[in-house]
Amino acid sequence: MRQNSTILRLQNVSKIYQMGEVEVPALKNVTVDINKGDFVAIIGASGSGKSTMMNLIGCLDLPTEGNILLKDQNITRLSESDLASLRGKTIGFIFQQYNLIPSITAFENVLLPMEFQEIGDNEANQRVKKILEIVGLTDKGHHLPTQLSGGQQQRVSIARSLATDPEIILADEPTGALDSVTGKQVMEMLTNLWKEGKTIIMVTHDLNLAKYAHTTIELKDGQIIKINKRLR
Amino acid sequence: MVLHAKIRSWLTILGIVIGVAAVISIVSMGEALQQDMTSQLGDLGGDILTLTAGASKAQGFGPGRDKSGGGSATASEEEVVVDKTDLQVLKGISDIKLLDTQIKGSADVYYVAEKGSVNVNGVDPATWSQITTSEIAEGRMLGPSDSNVVVVGGKIANGFFDKNLGVNQLITIEDKLFRIIGVLDDTSTSIYMPINAAYEILEDKEKGVYDSIVIQIKDEDQLEQAIDNIESKLLISRHVTSDKKDFTINSNAQSNEARAEMMGSMTTFLTAIAAVALLVGAVGIANTMFTSVLEKTKEIGIMKAIGARNNDIMTIFLLNAALIGLIGGLLGVVFGFMLSGVLPALMGDSGGIMGRMTSAGSVISLSSVFLALGMSVFIGIISGVVPAYQASRLKPVDALRYE
C-alpha cells in the first residue's frame, strides 16, 4: 500500500503581486500538505489563485510570506541554482500551451531536461526512446513541434516532464487546449503515471476532470475553502 | 533558434565579416608591402647618396628654388643643373668611393614589327654595376668598355613584346641598334645603357650635364659627416649660401625612413577604419543578442522550468554569440584574402605605394588568420555578455508569462 509521507507542505503561504502602487493578493495564508503518491486537483474559478499556487509548488516563484517545504527542503532558503536543480530533478511540468521549444525536434525536446542534469548521452538517448514509446510517439521523434497535432504536442510535453524521472508531475490545465477525446487520452496517461507511483498535481476548472483526482483542493479568492479526499 | 531569427543573424554576421575582412586585407597587404620593402632595403645600401639639381622639396617654395630667377645667387636666368664641374668637385672628396653619372628619359624601342615606349637610363658603365641595387637574372652587367649594348628590365625581356627577348638579341632604340647583354631580375620596363650612348638617344640632354650623380661613400657609419662635407664643398664650388642651396642630396637611408614612416601612418589609418568596422560588427552582435533574448524570453522560462540553471542559460547565449563571431570571422578571413588580392589591382598601377602593393601581392600569414578568428570570437563573446547575463537573470514565472 502507499505510504502517507508528506512530499510537499505549504505553511501559511501568501503571495502578493506588486503592480506599481497596487498590491494584488493572489494567495492568502494557505496551508496544505500533499502526500507522496497522491493525485491532486486544484480547482476554483478564474482568478482564484490556482496558477499562482502551482508556480509556488513548482519553485518557479517564491511566496511573499510563509514557507514551502519540498521533500523537507525549505525552498524559500535555497539559492537560485539549487532551486533549478531541485526543480529539474523533482518536478516535471506539463503546460496548457505545451510550451515546447519550437526550433528543435520532439526527440530533442524530451532530451533537453537531461542536458541540464548530469546524465550521460547514451543513457539519455535510451531514455528518450523509452519515454516516447510510453506516450506512443516512437515514430514522431524527428518531427518539429509545429509538425505535430495539439494532442501529439501535449504527449511530447508529457514525455518531457518524465525525462528526469521526477517524483512530482505538475500540470496546469493540461487538457485546456485539447478536444474532449484527446483530453481524455491525456488524463488516462496521467492516471497511468499516478498508478506507477508519481505524485500528480493538476490545475483545472473542469469538474469532470477533477474526478480523476483523489484529493481536490478548492480555491476561492486566494484561500482554500475546501479539501476533499476521496477514499479508495 | 527561431527560423526568422536566422536572417537577422546573417546580417549580424555580415557586420563581423566586413570588419574582419577589412582587418585581414589591411594586415596582409601591409605585411606584403613591408616584406617587399625590407627585401629591397636589405641590399639597397645605406651608403648611397643621390645628387640632383634644385632645392629639395622639403625646403619648400622659398627662394633658391630652381628657375626662381629673382633672388637667386647664381646670377643667371639659366636652369640650375648638375654637371662636369660638380663631378670634378666630388672626385676630390675623400669620403667618396664611387660615382655614377646618370641621365634618364623615355624613348621608343622597336623589335621586329612592334614598337613601345620605355625608360632609358644612361649610366656610367664603369661604376653602375657596383652601385646599383638591381640584380642580373641573365647575361651580365654593363662593363667599362661597353658602348652600344643595353641591360634590360625583366618586363622588357618577358611580356613587353609578343616574343620574349634574351641575351644577344638586337633591339632598335630610336634609330640605333643595341645588343642586349643582360636581363635584370625585376619587373621593370627600364633599359640601362652607357651614358655616352644615352646622350645620342635622348637628344634633349646636353653632354656633360647629368640628371643625377649617384654617390657611394666609403663608410656607411660616417653618412652624416659625408653628407655635410659634400654639401659644404658643393656650396663653395657652386657659389651659393646654404639658405639658397640649389642642389639636393638624398640618402637612401633617409628616403627609406620617410617611406616607412608614411607607410606606418597609412597602416595606422587603415587599421583605424578596420577597428571602426569591427566595432560596428560588435554593436550588431550585441543588438542581435538583445533582441534574441527578448524573443526567446518564453523559451528561457521553459528551460528554467525544466531545470536550467542561470549558468546554463548564460552559456547558451554566450556560445551563440561566440558562434556568430566565429562564423563571421571565418567568412571575413576568406573575403579578406580575396579582397587583398583584388584591391591593389583595382587601384591601378599608379606607381608609388599603391603600385608597389600591386607588385607585392598579398602575404597570407597563419598568425593573422588566428588573430582575426580569435578577435572575432572575442568580440562575439564580449558583445554577448550583457544580453546573456540579462537572459540568465530572468525570473522563471515572468519569462513563462511572456508572449
Ligand SMILES: Nc1ncnc2c1ncn2[C@@H]1O[C@H](COP(=O)(O)OP(=O)(O)OP(=O)(O)O)[C@@H](O)[C@H]1O
Ligand atoms: N504576475 C502577476 N501580476 C499581477 N497580478 C497577477 C499576476 N499573476 C496573477 N495575478 C493576479 O492574481 C490573481 C490570481 O491569478 P491566477 O493566475 O493564480 O488565477 P487562476 O486561478 O490561475 O485563474 P485562471 O483560471 O484564469 O487561470 C488574479 O487576480 C490575477 O489577476
Ligand SMILES: [Mg+2]
Ligand atoms: Mg491559471
